[in-house]
Amino acid sequence: MPVESVFPRLEALLPHVQKPIQYVGGELNSTVKDWDACDVRWALMYPDAYEVGLPNQGVMILYEVLNEREGVLAERTYSVWPDLEELMREHRVPQFTVDSHRPVSAFDVFGVSFSTELGYTNLLTALDLAGIPIEAKDRTVEHPLVLAGGHAAFNPEPIADFIDCAVVGDGEQAVLEITEIIRAWKAEGSPGGRDEVLLRLARTGTVYVPKFYDVEYLADGRISRVVPNASGVPWRVSKHTVMDLDEWPYPKQPLVPLAETVHERMSVEIFRGCTRGCRFCQAGMITRPVRERSITGIGEMVDKGLKNTGFEEVGLLSLSSADHTEIGDIAKGLADRYEEDKIGLSLPSTRVDAFNIDLANELTRNGRRSGLTFAPEGGSERIRKVINKMVSEEDLIRTVATAYGNGWRQVKLYFMCGLPTETDDDVLQIGDMAVNVIAKGREVSGRNDIRCTVSIGGFVPKPHTPFQWAPQLSAEETDARLGKLRDKIRGDKKYGRSIGFRYHDGKPGIVEGLLSRGDRRVGSVIRAVYEDGGRFDGWREHFSYDRWMECAGSTLPEQGVDVDWYTTRERTYEEVLPWDHLDSGLDKDWLWEDWQDSLDETEVEDCRWTPCFDCGVCPQMDTEIQIGPTGKKLLPLTVVNE
Amino acid sequence: MQRIRLRYTKRGRLRFTSHRDFQRAFERALRRAEVPMAYSAGFTPHPKVSYANAAPTGTGSEAEYLEIALTEQRDPEKLRLLLDESMPTGLDIVDAVEARTSGLAERLEASVWQIRLPGADRTEAAGAVQTFLAAGTVEVERRTKSGMRTFDSRAAVKRLEVVDDAGDGPVDDACAILRLVVRHSTPAVRPDDVLSGLRATADLAPPVPAAVTRLAQGPLDEETGTVTDPLASDREAATAVRFAAAGPASPPAVQEGPSAEAPDGSA
Numbered sequence: 001m002p003v004e005s006v007f008p009r010l011e012a013l014l015p016h017v018q019k020p021i022q023y024v025g026g027e028l029n030s031t032v033k034d035w036d037a038c039d040v041r042w043a044l045m046y047p048d049a050y051e052v053g054l055p056n057q058g059v060m061i062l063y064e065v066l067n068e069r070e071g072v073l074a075e076r077t078y079s080v081w082p083d084l085e086e087l088m089r090e091h092r093v094p095q096f097t098v099d100s101h102r103p104v105s106a107f108d109v110f111g112v113s114f115s116t117e118l119g120y121t122n123l124l125t126a127l128d129l130a131g132i133p134i135e136a137k138d139r140t141v142e143h144p145l146v147l148a149g150g151h152a153a154f155n156p157e158p159i160a161d162f163i164d165c166a167v168v169g170d171g172e173q174a175v176l177e178i179t180e181i182i183r184a185w186k187a188e189g190s191p192g193g194r195d196e197v198l199l200r201l202a203r204t205g206t207v208y209v210p211k212f213y214d215v216e217y218l219a220d221g222r223i224s225r226v227v228p229n230a231s232g233v234p235w236r237v238s239k240h241t242v243m244d245l246d247e248w249p250y251p252k253q254p255l256v257p258l259a260e261t262v263h264e265r266m267s268v269e270i271f272r273g274c275t276r277g278c279r280f281c282q283a284g285m286i287t288r289p290v291r292e293r294s295i296t297g298i299g300e301m302v303d304k305g306l307k308n309t310g311f312e313e314v315g316l317l318s319l320s321s322a323d324h325t326e327i328g329d330i331a332k333g334l335a336d337r338y339e340e341d342k343i344g345l346s347l348p349s350t351r352v353d354a355f356n357i358d359l360a361n362e363l364t365r366n367g368r369r370s371g372l373t374f375a376p377e378g379g380s381e382r383i384r385k386v387i388n389k390m391v392s393e394e395d396l397i398r399t400v401a402t403a404y405g406n407g408w409r410q411v412k413l414y415f416m417c418g419l420p421t422e423t424d425d426d427v428l429q430i431g432d433m434a435v436n437v438i439a440k441g442r443e444v445s446g447r448n449d450i451r452c453t454v455s456i457g458g459f460v461p462k463p464h465t466p467f468q469w470a471p472q473l474s475a476e477e478t479d480a481r482l483g484k485l486r487d488k489i490r491g492d493k494k495y496g497r498s499i500g501f502r503y504h505d506g507k508p509g510i511v512e513g514l515l516s517r518g519d520r521r522v523g524s525v526i527r528a529v530y531e532d533g534g535r536f537d538g539w540r541e542h543f544s545y546d547r548w549m550e551c552a553g554s555t556l557p558e559q560g561v562d563v564d565w566y567t568t569r570e571r572t573y574e575e576v577l578p579w580d581h582l583d584s585g586l587d588k589d590w591l592w593e594d595w596q597d598s599l600d601e602t603e604v605e606d607c608r609w610t611p612c613f614d615c616g617v618c619p620q621m622d623t624e625i626q627i628g629p630t631g632k633k634l635l636p637l638t639v640v641n642e
Numbered sequence: 643m644q645r646i647r648l649r650y651t652k653r654g655r656l657r658f659t660s661h662r663d664f665q666r667a668f669e670r671a672l673r674r675a676e677v678p679m680a681y682s683a684g685f686t687p688h689p690k691v692s693y694a695n696a697a698p699t700g701t702g703s704e705a706e707y708l709e710i711a712l713t714e715q716r717d718p719e720k721l722r723l724l725l726d727e728s729m730p731t732g733l734d735i736v737d738a739v740e741a742r743t744s745g746l747a748e749r750l751e752a753s754v755w756q757i758r759l760p761g762a763d764r765t766e767a768a769g770a771v772q773t774f775l776a777a778g779t780v781e782v783e784r785r786t787k788s789g790m791r792t793f794d795s796r797a798a799v800k801r802l803e804v805v806d807d808a809g810d811g812p813v814d815d816a817c818a819i820l821r822l823v824v825r826h827s828t829p830a831v832r833p834d835d836v837l838s839g840l841r842a843t844a845d846l847a848p849p850v851p852a853a854v855t856r857l858a859q860g861p862l863d864e865e866t867g868t869v870t871d872p873l874a875s876d877r878e879a880a881t882a883v884r885f886a887a888a889g890p891a892s893p894p895a896v897q898e899g900p901s902a903e904a905p906d907g908s909a
Contacts, residue, residue, distance in 0.1 A: 007655065015700050015851045020658040026730050028667075256670060258656070258663045258730065310670030310728075341673075342687065 003035055006093055007101040013087040021259045022050035023084065025098035028256035029308060031067045031074075032100045038073035039186060040179045042066055043097055043107040043144065045077045045126060047119035048538060050098075053078040054255060055263040057317070058113045058150060061250040062171050072179055075099035075107075079122040080129070082535060082542075088129060095130035104130040108182055110144040111175070112163075114152035117515035118508075118538040120159055123148075124530040127162065134527070136164050136211065141193045147178070154239075154286050155463040155579035158515050158522040160210035164194075165201055167208070168582055169239030169286075170272070172248050174206060199230060208237040208582060215520055215578075221560045223519065223576040236583045239286065241623050245272060246297040253308045265313035265346065266305040268298055270330070274319035275625075276351075277604045278377070279388045279594060280416065282462035283319055286584045288617040290608060291626040295326045295333070299634045302334060306343065313344040321347040322354035323608075325628040331362040333634025339366055352376060352391045357402045371410035371453075372403050379415060379430030385601040386421050388594075393433060397440050400452075404441035410451045411437060417482055418459040418473030418509070421599065427481045430454060431488045435495045453500035454489070456482060458509030462516050464584040466594035469571040472513045474564075475545075478506030507545040511537065513567040514552070519578035522566065524555040585623075587616030643680055644712045646721060647746055647873055649705060649737035656732030657702040657855075664733065665693065671728040672710070677721065680711040694747045695859065698832060702855035707750065707872065709741060742879035749872040750826060752800060752862035755833045757820040758853040762846070767818035768804045770844030775802060780839040784832075791829065795839035798824050798831040801867040818848075823867050826859075 014020035035041070044063055046053030053059065059076060066074035075097035080088065088094070094103040104110055110132065112123055124134055127146065133139050136146065148156050148166040156166040167174045178201060185197045192199075201207040212230040217223055228235060242248055254266060271292040274284040293301075302314055314334060316324075324330065327347075334345055345363045352374045360372065376391055378384040384391060400411050415430050434452050441450040458478050461467045473481075482503050489499050514522060528551035536542035552563045571577065573592055580588065590613075594604060607613055608627060618624055652659060659667070669689055672679055681687035690711035697703040722738035729735060759767060774780060780796040801823040824831050833854045840846040860872035871877075 011655070012850055014658055019660075020700065021660060021663055024655040024658050026656055026732065028670075028730055256667075258659050258667050260663065260666070264666075307674065310673035312673070342681075 003102050003106045005101040006096050006103060009091060009093050010088075010096065010101060013084065013091060013093065016087060017084045018081060019259060022078070022257075023080070023098060025101070027054070027098075027258065029253040030076075030099055030255055031063070033067060033073040035073065035100075035102070038071050040072050040109075040183050041107045042072070042074040042109045042111055042175070042179075043077055043102075043104045044074055045079075045104075045110065045112045045123075047079055047112055047114065047122035047126065049081060049536070050078040050257075050259060051261045052538075054257050054259075054261045055267075056113065056115070057251070057267055057269065058115075058171065060255055061248075062111070062113075062175050063255075064250050064252060065172050065248075066175055066179070069176070069179070071183070075102065077104055077126070079119075079126060079536065085125065085129065085535075095126050105132055105143065107144045108186070109147055109178070111147045111149060113171075114148060114150040116538060117152045117158070117512055118543075119152075120515060120526050121530045121534045121537055123159065123162060124527065125535055134530075135161050137161075139164070139194065141190060143194075145182075145194075145197070149174075151283060151286065152516075154282070154582055154584060155516065155518075156208065156210070156582075157215075157520050157578040158518040158526060160520045161523040162526075163210065164198060165207050165209045167206070167240065168237065168584070170242040171240070172242050172250070174240045177204065178207065199233070202230070203232045203234075205234045205236075206238055206240060209233070210520075213581065221565060223578060225576060226578075226581045236581050238583045238621065239585060241289075241585075241621050242272070243291060243623060243626065245269070245291050245293040245626075249293075249297060249301050252301070252304060254305055254311075256309045256311070263315070264311065265315045266302060266309055266311040267315040267317050268301045268305065269293065269318060270298055270316045270321060270324050270327075271318045271627075274323070275607045276320060276323070276390075277388050277594075277606060279386075279466040279598050280377070280419065280459055280462075281319075282465050285465045285586060287319070288585065288615065289623050289625045292324060292628055294628065294630050294632070295330050295634055296630070296632050298330055299333065299337075306338075306341075312342065313346060314338075315346045315348060317348060320351050320354065322350045322359065326630065326632075328356075328359055328362075329633055331359055335362045335365045337634065342366055350374065352399050353395045355399050357406055360403065360408075361406070371412050372400075372408055373412040373414065374399070375414035376433070377414065377416050378419060378426065379428070379433055380426040382601060383419055383422055383426040385603055386598050387416075387419055388598065388603055390603055393436070396433070397436055400437050401440045401444045404450055405444040409445075409447075409449065410453070411441070412453045412455060413437070415454065415456045416459040417456050417503070418478050418506070420461075420467060420470040422473070422481075424481055424484055427485050428488055430456070431485055431492070431499075434489065434499045435492060438495045438498045448498075451498055451500060453502065456485075456501075456503040458504060458506050460509050460513045460516055463577065463579040464586055464591075466591050466598055468517065468577060468591065469573075469575075469595055471570040472510070472567040473506070474568050475506030475510050478509065482506075508537075508540075508543060510563065510567055511543075511545065511548045514548075514563055517578070518566055521556065521559045521561060524559070525552045528555050583620070585615075585617035585620040587614070587620070590615050644715050645709055645741035646712065646716070646718050647707065647709045647739050647741050647876060648722065648725070648735055649707055649873065650729075651732070651734045651736055652697060652701075652703045652706065653732040653734065654702075656730060658700055659733065660699040661693070661696040664696070665691070667729065667733060668708070671725055675721075675724045675728045677710070677716070677725070678712050678714040680713050692747075695750050695826065697856050698834075700854075701833065702853070704736075705753075705856055705858045705860075707746060707859070709746060737873060739873045739876045740880055741876055742883065743875045746872060749861050749875075750859050752823055752825045752869050753859040754857040754869050755820075755822040755824065756805075756855045756857050757822060757833055757837065758855075759818045759820065759848040760850045760853070761816055762818040762848040764804055764818045767820065767846060770840045770846035771802050771804060771820065773844040774836075774840055775799075777843055780843055782835050782838040782842060784835060784838070786829075793829050793831075793835075795831050795835040798827045799836060800825055800862065802836065821857075823862075823869060825862060 148163045153166045202209040212233045273287040273290040679689035692709045694707045718738035726735040779794045782795045
């Protein structure tokens with residue numbers, strides 16, 4: 001059945017909205033396949049504005065992986081801004097894909113990638129605009145399967161009522177497996193309707209279907225157990241892990257938008273996973289083990305990617321890029337290769353202790369020497385032991401001394417506030433650290449115009465981390481602590497003017513905390529916020545803390561819980577956590593031990609360089625650490641002289 | 643250093659491309675096509691590209707112009723093909739000529755616009771045009787960066803008429819098409835200003851947004867009100883140079899230099 005483009009109707013609305021280019025598609029390297037020649041069709045969404053969603057690597061990778069398959073089609077859709085949403089409702093234009101402007105409701109799967117929980121209200125907006133019932137129980141065989149992925153999907157319980165299924169872990173192979181199951185079911189004439197295909201997916205053990213699990217509660221509000229309610233559905237659903245990144249060199253042809261977006265560069269994921277063991281870091285916990293892309297694999301991706309895009313910058317992405325076993329050779333090799341082309345290199349996540357000046361010089365050789373950014377995360381030696389961020393103040397001072405001595409003028413430092421066991425003193429020591437950085441910088445550079453910017457975010461405890469049991473610091477206490485630090489920095493006559501201070505108030509963190517460690521009961525809050533007009537919660541100008549608290553106040557008490565119960569309450573060992581039936585591979589007892597070690601200020605090493613410490617992931621998921629060095633070098637490409 | 647002038651389009655849905663969007667896309671296309679660009683000096687060198695008089699976001703165009711500076715000689719037509727292939731469909735590079743004269747921007751004296759008014763009555767539109775043209779001045783308002791601004795939309799209009807044929811087949815009854823020749827002035831009078839003027843003088847208010855396309859821009863013949871090709875003088879100069887360089891016995895392409903052998907891979 002042909003599906004018509006909604007573009008003619010959308011086009012009439014575009015002259016009336018901001019930045020219409022974001023809705024028209026036509027990006028370089030985008031793909032439009034023949035609808036009728038495909039039997040499984042995916043609409044992929046990043047639930048934020050186009051300018052944020054387009055550069056998302058996850059969506060870009062799956063888009064390519066799916067479109068490369070014969071008979072499979074994938075198109076993209078993003079959240080529309082409120083100005084267009086209003087016009088679309090008025091003129092009855094449904095949520096559309098930007099590739100060929102087909103209605104999202106016409107696809108087989110509506111896959112939504114959640115990097116953050118703050119996209120949940122945007123999911124509800126998109127479902128409603130698409131004409132898909134907001135609650136999964138109201139959908140029929142005519143509607144797409146609504147599938148959640150991304151890091152937030154490691155606890156999809158707060159959106160369990162709105163999604164049909166979720167995938168945890170790496171998506172590359174998972175989307176292909178799901179495609180085959182749907183293809184077979186459709187080819188048989190869709191027997192048993194929606195439930196049958198969901199059951200087939202659930203029985204694989206790698207797709208989570210909330211409706212096949214009942215959640216039972218204790219009288220005090222805690223969960224007593226989560227139990228499968230259909231035959232053949234496993235008790236726990238496992239995450240997916242892609243092994244050998246060199247076999248998955250995606251994106252090969254990154255999308256190049258016409259509209260301006262947040263990241264405009266050729267990004268290559270140089271490794272996946274991290275075993276540094278920072279206890280606050282959900283990404284590091286749920287993406288284990290470390291799997292490196294080889295230096296030659298990286299070289300090929302950069303080469304092809306730059307030819308296909310014309311980007312001027314290469315981003316070497318990972319959770320801690322300087323930790324790649326051959327990062328020095330990679331940076332030098334790429335800087336040599338692209339010296340003539342004015343291609344800049346960036347390494348978004350660099351640890352203080354992994355930094356070295358040769359590497360920094362290679363990175364800035366072809367481009368601008370902007371600021372250096374490090375994340376000590378905690379102000380005191382004590383709190384850094386609690387969070388297992390094994391960086392000493394001496395490391396930091398030595399590193400910044402080298403940087404200032406080599407001509408850098410600006411250093412940015414990231415910290416968190418509200419970490420477990422934290423006191424005012426731990427946070428006030430951030431100010432001391434900044435002062436020491438400036439003092440050392442003035443000494444080695446002989447200049448007074450150097451700067452240090454301190455940037456602080458509120459800590460939010462996340463599922464599948466050792467801090468999943470920890471109490472979150474209330475918004476009021478967070479604000480009070482940050483206020484004391486601000487006064488201390490401003491009051492420093494000698495160094496204060498050289499220190500920049502940026503922080504967010506504690507309120508958004510409480511909402512993020514509610515959504516991160518929430519269970520199915522939190523769904524009622526999300527729905528109420530959406531119905532009250534809540535959208536784009538990751539955007540300061542759209543986020544409303546008061547709205548969230550009012551909606552929580554009107555829906556949670558009747559279910560016997562409240563916001564504090566989800567956020568500032570400490571959990572015990574015995575408590576069944578809402579995400580326990582989603583298996584990240586981490587042994588819950590190991591996580592608990594690591595939480596206890598944290599309280600004792602005991603550090604844990606990185607298993608790449610020390611013996612295995614039994615976090616459980618490799619045996620549970622049948623995976624292994626994949627790292628170099630390969631000993632290979634990045635050869636310059638043959639230059640063809642014209 | 644060689645300078646090449648290009649004409650490009652903004653067609654179909656890509657008419658919603660803003661000028662900034664176009665600039666980024668074009669500079670990336672230059673990189674993909676490995677064009678030997680000259681760069682500006684300074685801390686952050688930029689490829690030397692001069693844009694002239696870009697059409698507003700949301701209006702289509704068949705006649706946008708820019709000029710690029712190269713460090714090596716290239717054949718303009720081969721370069722055009724290469725760049726056109728490297729740009730998204732709709733942002734098409736349609737004409738290229740080596741710059742042999744100065745002052746392209748000054749030659750862009752006027753524009754020809756086509757304004758399609760779906761749902762507007764043609765007779766009514768024709769009447770409105772007559773009223774507009776008969777007026778001495780037609781004050782209109784437009785929101786600019788510095789707030790609302792009032793200016794005359796009439797004086798810059800050289801010609802304005804209702805046409806029967808948009809060049810793409812006969813016009814159906816439920817649509818009026820205007821053709822506008824407007825002199826480039828300060829403040830610039832844009833098609834939507836003329837539409838505001840038609841609304842102000844003759845109450846012409848079409849039910850749906852107009853589809854506006856720039857058909858041409860270039861030197862204005864004051865007598866006939868026609869707009870001619872702004873690249874014509876470069877083309878003539880190129881022909882003259884080719885003729886002079888070739889002489890009676892030389893091969894005709896000699897002036898193209900080493901770039902004639904450049905592999906372009908575009909064919």
